[in-house]
Amino acid sequence: MKEHRFCDFIIQGEAEDKLKALLKSGDNLQKFFQVPGLCYRNLAGEIIENPDAEPAPLNQLVFPYANVDLDRLKNKIIYYETIRGCPFACSYCLSSTKPGLKLLDLDRVLSELDFFIGAGVKQVKLVDRTFNCDLARAKAIFKHLIKGGGDTNFHFEMTGDRIDDEMIDLLKTAPPGLIQFEIGVQSTSPDTLTAIGRKISVSRTEEHVKKLLDQDNIHIHLDLIAGLPHESYELFKSSFNQVIALRPDMLQLGFLKCLKGTRIRSQADLHDYQYASFAPYEIISNKYISAKELYQLRQIEVLVDRYFNSGAFKDSLAFIFTAQIYPTPFDFFEAFSIYWESCGYYDLGKSKEQLYLILSDFFAGHEKSQLIGDWIKFDCLAQGNLRLPIGMADTSPAKEWIFEFLKEPQNIKKYLARFVNLAPKKIYTQVKFQYFSTAFLSQLSGQAALSHDGQGLMVFYEGGFEIIN
Numbered sequence: 001m002k003e004h005r006f007c008d009f010i011i012q013g014e015a016e017d018k019l020k021a022l023l024k025s026g027d028n029l030q031k032f033f034q035v036p037g038l039c040y041r042n043l044a045g046e047i048i049e050n051p052d053a054e055p056a057p058l059n060q061l062v063f064p065y066a067n068v069d070l071d072r073l074k075n076k077i078i079y080y081e082t083i084r085g086c087p088f089a090c091s092y093c094l095s096s097t098k099p100g101l102k103l104l105d106l107d108r109v110l111s112e113l114d115f116f117i118g119a120g121v122k123q124v125k126l127v128d129r130t131f132n133c134d135l136a137r138a139k140a141i142f143k144h145l146i147k148g149g150g151d152t153n154f155h156f157e158m159t160g161d162r163i164d165d166e167m168i169d170l171l172k173t174a175p176p177g178l179i180q181f182e183i184g185v186q187s188t189s190p191d192t193l194t195a196i197g198r199k200i201s202v203s204r205t206e207e208h209v210k211k212l213l214d215q216d217n218i219h220i221h222l223d224l225i226a227g228l229p230h231e232s233y234e235l236f237k238s239s240f241n242q243v244i245a246l247r248p249d250m251l252q253l254g255f256l257k258c259l260k261g262t263r264i265r266s267q268a269d270l271h272d273y274q275y276a277s278f279a280p281y282e283i284i285s286n287k288y289i290s291a292k293e294l295y296q297l298r299q300i301e302v303l304v305d306r307y308f309n310s311g312a313f314k315d316s317l318a319f320i321f322t323a324q325i326y327p328t329p330f331d332f333f334e335a336f337s338i339y340w341e342s343c344g345y346y347d348l349g350k351s352k353e354q355l356y357l358i359l360s361d362f363f364a365g366h367e368k369s370q371l372i373g374d375w376i377k378f379d380c381l382a383q384g385n386l387r388l389p390i391g392m393a394d395t396s397p398a399k400e401w402i403f404e405f406l407k408e409p410q411n412i413k414k415y416l417a418r419f420v421n422l423a424p425k426k427i428y429t430q431v432k433f434q435y436f437s438t439a440f441l442s443q444l445s446g447q448a449a450l451s452h453d454g455q456g457l458m459v460f461y462e463g464g465f466e467i468i469n
Contacts, residue, residue: 010040016056018038022038059108074122078125080125080127082109083103083131087133088159091262094262103137110141113141124154126156131157132156135167157184160206179218183221184223186223186224188202189239196228206246213246219249222246222252223254224239224251224253224254226256226289227256233289240329244330256275296337303340319371325368357391381434384463386432386461386462434458438456444467456468
């Protein structure tokens with residue numbers, strides 16, 4: 001308030017009751033002193049700081065969506081809180097500055113979740129820092145959601161090592177699309193985790209994440225933070241490779257923010273932190289990682305989001321990683337980001353179709369370029385893009401051959417059963433035939449080569465594909 005004269009008020013701490021009291025006071029300065037935790041200017045321009053008070057119990061707060069027109073929110077994210085505070089004391093997080101946990105009554109939570117389901121909300125994102133801090137409570141909520149059904153997706157922030165086998169077995173019964181988890185790993189370096197006060201078991205987190213992913217019904221996001229204490233570029237690379245090896249649905253790369261009031265900000269001199277002077281105070285460098293290296297990680301983050309997190313390159317990236325075209329996934333993204341930078345691709349927006357071509361071009365001249373190209377084309381077509389990007393080789397059979405194929409009822413029954421009652425001309429507009437190398441088809445099918453002439457045929461349609469020969 002000393003630095004910014006335009007700032008009239010600051011409400012400290014939990015603000016629901018305080019904001020209400022401030023609004024009721026209007027412009028009556030005599031009532032401002034009654035608002036706990038309020039900072040304001042008196043008539044003389046002096047800054048007054050009222051002593052804070054114990055915040056209201058969570059259960060006394062009004063459900064914020066009771067009178068909202070939910071039709072306006074169906075395609076947006078609804079934020080919802082059932083726990084305030086966090087059992088951890090991570091040095092970079094504001095939740096660590098106020099110890100203790102407050103939990104909303106379970107019966108109220110279940111009732112309000114039913115409200116969201118009944119209203120047909122698309123997604124409810126729970127902002128609880130560690131939703132599974134109380135295992136029994138978390139299981140009761142999951143059980144209720146699984147039983148309740150509906151089309152609403154629920155997003156939870158979880159701690160991986162606080163998941164147990166009973167919870168995993170319960171989650172097996174969840175329908176796909178109902179639940180998604182965001183699990184904060186942040187780093188796999190023991191020294192780093194100790195320095196930030198994050199007491200988790202990386203090995204137990206890995207074990208539980210693998211079990212959840214094997215069930216294939218819970219969408220899993222895993223988080224890393226670049227710029228933490230003691231984590232060099234090489235150590236971050238190790239964290240990246242260890243986490244991406246779990247094959248999460250999304251790998252979210254964040255960058256440390258030195259927020260006001262956090263322990264990590266008070267340790268800036270200890271770790272030689274340089275960070276932006278404006279919100280959100282993102283890291284520029286520290287004694288373990290340079291500004292140039294963090295810039296490189298930001299470039300990599302863009303490509304991880306576009307290629308890995310989009311899900312549009314799932315099989316081609318799986319092949320690139322498994323075949324060790326580069327020694328590690330990080331090495332691939334690092335080399336690919338340098339290529340993007342040299343081509344100027346970061347400067348302009350790129351369509352999904354262009355992303356396929358850029359990845360193909362990157363591997364041009366590689367000894368496995370044909371096989372990589374087949375996987376990239378497969379990903380493109382399997383996504384439902386029945387029109388290949390301009391510049392991608394179209395290996396379709398002749399139009400006449402396709403029509404002869406579609407005229408045979410046995411072919412339709414065997415390979416395109418969903419189109420059994422459609423005329424060949426109608427089917428033609430909804431399918432895409434392509435030749436692929438037998439090496440690719442062998443890998444895809446897990447069988448020996450299906451043809452001896454070096455290529456085999458596939459047909460794609462929205463939502464699926466078939467190998468013909």
